[in-house]
Amino acid sequence: MTPIDTLILARRVVPVAGPTRVLEDHAVAVRHGHIEAVLPAAEARERFEAVEVVELDDHVLLPGFINAHTHAAMNLMRGIANDMPLMPWLTEHIWPIESAFMSPGFVAEGTDLAMAEMLRSGTTCFNDMYFFPDVVAERVDAAGMRAAVGMIVIDFPTVWAANAAEYLDKGLAVRDAWRGHERITPVFAPHAPYTVSDEPLEKIRTYADEMDLRVHMHVHETAFEVNDALEKTGERPLARLDRLGLLTPNFLAVHMTQLTDDEIDHCARTGVHVLHSPESNLKLASGLCPVQRLIDAGVNVALGTDGAASNNDLDMIGEMRTAAFSGKLAGAQPDAAAVSADTALEMATLGGARALGLDEITGSIEPGKAADLCAVDLSAIETAPMFDPVAAVVYNASRERVTDTWVAGRRLLADRRLTTLDEAQLLDTAARWRDTLAGHARQPAARRSSE
Template sequence: MLTSPQQKQSVDTLIHAKWIARVNIDEPLIDHTIVVDQGIIVDLLPQTQARQKYQAESTYHLDEHIVTPGYINAHGHAAMTLFRGYADDLPLMTWLEDHIWPNESRWLSAEFTRVGSELAIAEMIRGGTTCFSDNYFFSHDVGSSAQKIGIRAQLCPTILNIKTSWANHVDEYLAQAEDSFHKFKSSPLVNSILGPHSPYALNDAELSKVVTKANDLDCMIQMHIHETAEEISNSLEQYYCRPIARIDRVGMLTSKLQAVHMTQLTEHEMDLIAERDVKVVHCPESNLKLASGFCPVSSLRARDITLALGTDGAASNNDLDMMGEMRCASMLAKAVANDATELNAASTLRMATLEGAKCMGIDDIVGSIEIGKQADLCATALNELANLPVYNPISQLIYTANRDQVSHVWVAGNALLKDKKLTTLDCDKLKQDVLHWQEKLAP
């Protein structure tokens, strides 16, 4: 008697790929399938077995692609994309005090933030980014745009002691940040923490208020720290100690701190942040362009410090290209350490994915391709002549590929980029809005 063939299991999506970089394991899978259902990776198996076992509403055949976790841009200022190229080739404090802050004071608004953020999100998705951290004002509007478009985001509402159109003083900034925290507390895509700008932007009492609020909310803090040598010398002159010592004194130097830039560090300071499990966000291209200094990547990695990767804002970078950031980070780390083996391709990819997720405290749901995690994924074609031959697909991804080769991006299983086309943004309308702001902002 004939037996009926085994009925296939129905799922939402099958992604058949030439290579799959899981990140939690260095060796890529070859000719395997990622099975996605209800936004979750439910299986990972050879393509022949997947075709026998599953049927899907959507099937992708990516025969010349490497699929990686989506990139996590661990630090940026999305709305400042409207200032891209506005004040180039200047040192940090001149750039901030003479150009960026005066124009933000004049133009900052919910609409400015929305348009700039959506421009940034469009660029990031097209480059393979599925999650970004945003240290800026009007965080409610940034978060709403992220939810609408379908990208994952960590909001870090900026906290300052100067008046802006968003808040008048530190207490109002903290109140706005707390509102943002509660507004997105139940969101599956967006969460909100605290974003004090820098040690030099707040006095000790104000820094203490940030720590108290973070403890009350049980949330993380992200702040620019030890970005330039000038920051260190000014702190020594004004407070008779280095910035890390100041923030340690007020109780901020803990595992809940995401310290951005960190280009000026002593051996003792690196030992201390390792002991306290402080997370570090490296922004190599911004640091280079502003001549801020070099983050000691090799020394931080040797201490097993969580080290994520960020682009910083497009006003200082001038792009939000995580693939370019990865290549720069790897090569710069080798040069600074005088060691060609430092930050190899697999470690660099991990920095842009799983380490970013650890930095934000979301590595239980994203950052690697594992069964049970959210399907935040990026597919990059490696079929250009400049990529061939492919002996090591992860090396080719880091050292030869570029963001224009990203073809598909998924967040929680939803395709935000399909065959290089954005699916959740009206690009024509966005371009009109951006050009309108260009006319307003033109010097």
């Protein structure tokens, strides 16, 4: 028998890639952090001798979810300012709080809280955009997760950097410090067209081309953003980014709720990836991304939650359901077949891996890939009777049904218990920050009935 580290026996395995949609009574063999084989359970028992055997009799085993757009440390501001549009939310609440309280400690504790939430909902990898990316990388390394760590760039000064040049210098130092790490990938993260001027964007394009790094940016998030740019410059933000040479297969455009048919076609031609955050877009009333039109045009669409301050959770199972449901109404005509359950699952796994340039490493259950996996228990009343495990996960399950999460073969969630993060300590941390920030929380005025 062949010695391996872990043998996971599952009632159902959904590989996402490959010829078979659902594998019944299969096993995944894990050795040195990678998938050694995917094969029938009976054959696996005869072929492998494992240090640990995990039996998932009522579960579906999936690739770990890839949260393609986060601001992880903003978990400490969950619900701080609700029920308002993007720009007032940012300028009147979020940015002032960040100006007053941002620090390495804030980012470390907020990122730990976010990672715990993500692991408990089956997420194995996230793409982050926030201050102190050096601290984010350190916390990711300690927790054992996988992440694309954003080298943030903004024109105006913050506690992290005084100007765009310093943001770039500090970001490149982060890239040098973590280059070659097995689970951490640096990416450029200019915030948005309205916060980053041409000169730093041109430098980012040059560096990204030279270093083959992704560029992660909010684009066409709201109609206000597009109309404001048109009034000030006569140019739509996406056209400006194209003029600056940024629209390439390395470009990750977040939100994209305001798109013309020509812009969709141009994204397909240039290889741009779109990172869809439906719940944040709905909560802030920013708009609906035309997901099915993008996919039909050949654009890779990934799924992300955005930050917990605007969502207000990091639940990728919930995000899949919202993406599927809202996607059926986001086209020119309602279409119940748009953004199917399978499409939503692919967006949350392999689509995210493609966007981050990690599709040879993660995003599907295939031999040779990292053992980034999650198990969802489908034995509950809420998923019974169960005819289709993919639909059951996307349309019926909740994140509370996730029992186990592995990253690179390491079990970071075991029977709903975090193994590298201290839940009690995190709850104490959250309570302390709640007390610190309580005076800044916006309580919306009650809206009178029209009757």
